[in-house]
Amino acid sequence: MLQFFEKGLQYSGENISADSYLMRKIIEAATPSADKGTVSAEKMLGLVNPNQIEIVSGSENTYRLIVHKIKEAKKQILIQAFVWEPETQVVKDIRNALCDIKHEVEVFLLVDQLDRLAQVFYHGEILPKKPKHDPACLGLDNLPQNIKLHIGTHVHNSIASNHNKAIWIDGDVILTGANFQQENYGPNGFHDAAMFIPGGAAEAVFYDFKAMWDKRTNKSDELEISPIFTGQESTESYRNTNSCSVLYVTNTIRQKWALLPFYRAPLPEDPLNNAYMAAIKYAKHTIRIAVPNLNSPEIIHALADFINNRNGHVYLLMGKGFNDFRERFYGGTNQSSIDYLSSLLDEDRQNNLQVRWFHRVNDNEISIKKEVIHMKFMSIDGQVVIYGSSNLDLLSLHNSHETNIVIDNADFAQRAIEQLYLPIFETSIPVLISPKRTCFVCS
Template identity: 20%
Template sequence: MLRSLAVRSVAGMVAVQAAVVATLVATDAIKRRQRAKRSGFPRPGTFEHTVADTGTTVYTYGEDLYRDMLAAIRGAQHQVLLETFIWKDDEVGRSFLEAVNAAAARGVQVHVMYDGFGNLVVPRSFYRFHPDVHVYRFPVLRPNLLLSPLQATGLTHRKLLVVDQEVGFVGGYNVGSLYATQWRDTHVRLTGPAAFELGHSFASVWNHPSARRPKLPHVNPGAWDSRVRAINNIPASLVYPIRSVYLDAIHRATDHIYLTTAYFIPDQQILSALIEASRRGVDVRVILPENSNHVLADWLSRGFYSTLLAEGITVLLYRNAMIHAKTATIDGQWSIVGTANIDRLSLGFNYETNLEIHDRDFAADMEAVFAADSENCRELTAGQWDERSPAAWFAETVLVPLRPFL
């Protein structure tokens, strides 16, 4: 009887969750048509500095980034390494496809990785590569899933471009026209010795021992300098250091933490670290989308708002566009930009790459970007949040058990 009651309780909870999710998705589909008419967003600009003999460029607008990425591919002389989660069949997507094919046609060594699950809606016929392009499409299901499920899972959520081991790009921008003008995101370009970091990031997945494909040659770094460092989550090796890097930096904070993420579903340790920082007097501010492209992620994120606000953490909701950036800057000296969100998928499941930079000038750039984005945000207050409808509170509560899966 007890077992039957337990089964019925679980089944009932799952049914309620399914009903809530279906309602949220349907409601969001209606609202999304209205959001399509959003008026746009301010552009923080492009910022350039030099860190450890490497030039850094921070991009905050897709058109600017794509222009320079395509110029780098078109100017490649020896090698192009390109990896992306989403590669859309549209004007921007075709421009990148044509650029890598043209590079291969003129004798440049081209290696491409993209995710199968992330591009399920894109016709396979779109990906018509030159015969000399080395391509790996991350499969939706891998053959060794039953033998080693943890190592055989994980999407490639990375967005990398490395050209001639001299120029490297990493950040939140996927490849597509939507992202060129309608999404607020952040990407970084490295020009110089530290581009090795991103080339090594690409090779660490391409050359993984489990992969059956010709290996990329190892490239020695020009110099050892820890001020610029790529941090890589590699599920095939059961390695997920990005989370630890975030935790270490948050624990060290003494003045301020400015965090921007598209999807905020932290585990208990990250949430506790942010709360502890706020309690010891650190100014903790978090920019999140007011409405993202994933309604379920939004509602799971909202389940944390009461806790954040009660602990004096500033919650800033970005308006009029989807903010997809994955960045943080702490105490005016440490910053991180990359592909990983503050959620379990990014920090414990996907292939991800974040660039960690210790430099005051770069941190000043990131603070300027955060300040510009903050101007386009609505600051949420505890009073406002307490006035939400009982239905909203109910939905947040019902969805709590789904947090570990996102």
């Protein structure tokens, strides 16, 4: 087993022996590349009581969970946000929650901000504006004196972003794919979810935040300010019959384009990518995926190998046409990826792949306004869940900073499938698959 397991760290040999075979293979694949992420190998691993993990489905329910936990904050709050729209109700609710706190709380907010060229790439903006990051521009002005707010930014003109959305509150963690944006509201809002994880993953999430905070582009605003880890509840409380292993996997921002004319970069070696590839490689019978975008050639080929050579079944849920403007030029659209994956399957394995376009109502028509599944979820063999911020496209796996948690517990996996996956998969619309090779980047 890996050397750091023998160093007397919080993750003991007793817990390793309790891990599933699949989890052990994921750990073995992910931890040796820790230096390609943001968290050291020994901090990537933790223990949680899976019964204490709270799961919420829906973007507005996610916002309610975040605001509720912020209201209970005692000392320190760390927030990473890819999109932070100050006029949205959730930002107003966060500000009100902070104003209601009577004791001193330190808040670190790290926001990704697109500079002008990046606004054109991500959103097709015709008249992009220079981003601002003062408290008033972020909707957090006039906070009471007991709330110490520190703002960090990652401003960039490249495609490489800080796409993470983790929140750390006094040693507990909320992981979500949700941005703080207006598009998440209403009956046709982006669909997302969240998990509240007490203890366990706290150290990894904290040090990921600190690594990204130390790389912020506005360091000159507050040179010496950095969050300080205040400790967490002893892992002894999780080391019981209910405890299970969790692995926090990350990658780092990379400026280099993964795709250029006549060139495609291989999938980078890092904890997050290696965890995905190991999960698929060692899966035995069933993989369920919900993701906004998928076009990574390595992921597509791994799924095809799983279906063809192990008679595996893949259930894939995505949004029709989501991000097509961008993905068409950087890896391929969801439709082209589906077509290519199908073209790789043996004729007698075609039915092992079920793909659906996300849809909230159980009928056969997609509304004029395209519905978006924004949750990033994978379950493997009903045993392991991978959940976090990462898409399965070139932008996430090659360029952006992403974080996922890997949870190894069959009961929890079943609960997550039943609460997060099956209800929306069942109402979504089956995709008619045309087995034609249309994704040139995958060839």
